[in-house]
Amino acid sequence: MRRLYPSPLLSALQILLWVMLAGELTPGVLAMAVLLGTTLPLLTARWWPDRPRPHPLRLMAYLALVLWDVILASIAVARIILFLPQDRIRSAWVVVPVDLPCAEARALLAGTITLTPGTLTADFSEDGKVLLVHALHAPDTKALREEIRTRYEARLKRIFT
Amino acid sequence: MAQIIEIISSLLLVTGGLFGLIGSYGLVRLGEGMQRLHAPTKATTIGVGAVLIAAGLVGGVASKAGLVAGFLFLTAPLTALFLARVHLFRSLPPGAVPPTGTGVDWASRSETP
Numbered sequence: 713m714r715r716l717y718p719s720p721l722l723s724a725l726q727i728l729l730w731v732m733l734a735g736e737l738t739p740g741v742l743a744m745a746v747l748l749g750t751t752l753p754l755l756t757a758r759w760w761p762d763r764p765r766p767h768p769l770r771l772m773a774y775l776a777l778v779l780w781d782v783i784l785a786s787i788a789v790a791r792i793i794l795f796l797p798q799d800r801i802r803s804a805w806v807v808v809p810v811d812l813p814c815a816e817a818r819a820l821l822a823g824t825i826t827l828t829p830g831t832l833t834a835d836f837s838e839d840g841k842v843l844l845v846h847a848l849h850a851p852d853t854k855a856l857r858e859e860i861r862t863r864y865e866a867r868l869k870r871i872f873t
Numbered sequence: 874m875a876q877i878i879e880i881i882s883s884l885l886l887v888t889g890g891l892f893g894l895i896g897s898y899g900l901v902r903l904g905e906g907m908q909r910l911h912a913p914t915k916a917t918t919i920g921v922g923a924v925l926i927a928a929g930l931v932g933g934v935a936s937k938a939g940l941v942a943g944f945l946f947l948t949a950p951l952t953a954l955f956l957a958r959v960h961l962f963r964s965l966p967p968g969a970v971p972p973t974g975t976g977v978d979w980a981s982r983s984e985t986p
Contacts, residue, residue: 732936782946786892786919793899793912803908805970826950827918832910833950834957836980837973844970844979846957848911 716750718757721768723749764814770871777867781828789830792849806831806845806853808860815840817872824864831856882927889927892920906960914953921945 717723730745731737757763792801808825812818818840822833830848837844850856899912925942929935958981961970973979 729940732940735934735936782922783919789899789911790892790895793895793902798902798904801903801908803905807971807974809974822954823947823950826914826953827946830911832907832914832953832957834907834954835961835970837975838977838980838983839975840980842973842975842977844973846907846910848908 717753719753719763719765721766721771722753726752762814764816764872766816766871770867774867774871778824778827778864785828785830789848792830796849801849802851804847804850804853805834806847806850806857808843808845808857810841810843810865812865812868813872817868818843821860821864821868825860828864831860878930882930885923885927885930889920889923892923893917894920896920906964907957910953910956910960914949918945918949 727745727749730748731741734741734745810818810821812821818836822836822843825831825833825843825845830850832846832848833843834846835844836842845856845860847853847856896912896917900909903909903912922942922945925938929938932938961979961981967982970979
């Protein structure tokens, strides 16, 4: 089983993606989905060595949290755009060192930061271990760094171990 | 029941349109290059998301709308990252951003490819 499905999560995603693309659940569609979900991860496994095995349930919970934060973030950013006078917007660069086990987790953290409250990942350090974050309105950069670390990084650490 | 769904999707369409408008307005209003990146990456993402949920509710294309939203959430951070890096590299002087604090430089300032 492990040899046939080197990464179960990727296979499951593949199957789900195919069924959603087809828009209907008929035996033919399902057969094709399972075929793709089996062969594609097998064929691509060698180009993605040491792929991490995220904890699926925790990953789902994390995605739900991010989705909720995205909604709050959009409202917050909309309020800043509409109501905060130009000269009172305190934009700042925040340097966030991250301590995550793999590149995939760091990429996920960077994506999360871009999608959530008024922050945006602008660059990585060369070794990928420090993120350069730009905040639209952050009077307190230290608190922002702490929030990123406790709210997202800590959760990602538990997903990717 | 059908009426409730129609009311909900109408509300979602209006919300989506509003957020899209605010995002575009932010792009015009905010002054600095980095600030202007914030408006479209977020307000517009939620705007498109709301329109897609409405499309899924009344248009009967729920699964495809979900896929579009998924791909949008995957690609929006990448677009923002690349725009920010180009901005860092081309328009800002080397001292404009704080150092990494670990001895290595930011990737956009890197000499090695």
